[in-house]
Amino acid sequence: MKKAILILLAALTFSATAYADEAIKLVKGTGEIVSDVSAYKDGETVMIPLRAVFESMGMSVSWDPERRTIIMVDPKTSEFIALQVGSENAFLGENMIEVKPVAKILQNRTFVPLEFITDNFSDNAEWDTAASTLKIK
DSSP states (O other): OHHHHHHHHHHHHHHHHHHHTOOOEEEETTEEOOOSSOOEEETTEEEEEHHHHHHHTTOEEEEETTTTEEEEEOTTTOOEEEEETTOSEEEETTEEEEOSSOOEEETTEEEEEHHHHHHHOTTTEEEETTTTEEEEO
């Protein structure tokens, strides 16, 4: 009986470690998106470093510390996104969009849920579940 329990514990430990070590990749074209922080899982939600991804899409990204708001602007079209950390809403131009779970700051960087990117920017972003990779077009 003890041997069966030890085998079960070893198997659970190995599978938990393998799951925790699963790297979430951010790529654009054939190259990896460079970021000083990594995407991570928060429960079942993949959280993505906002600045690295939106800058890879060609957007300018600025931070308003008083309002805890990130402003992203597409220089080609002047379209903007305003996202306040901790808020369930963001603005894509004048349209309000939902952000759930809310954006978070970790390691002095803002992270947004994967769905915020794939649901609102599907022309520019695609999630590959099998490879745990966010692909920016």
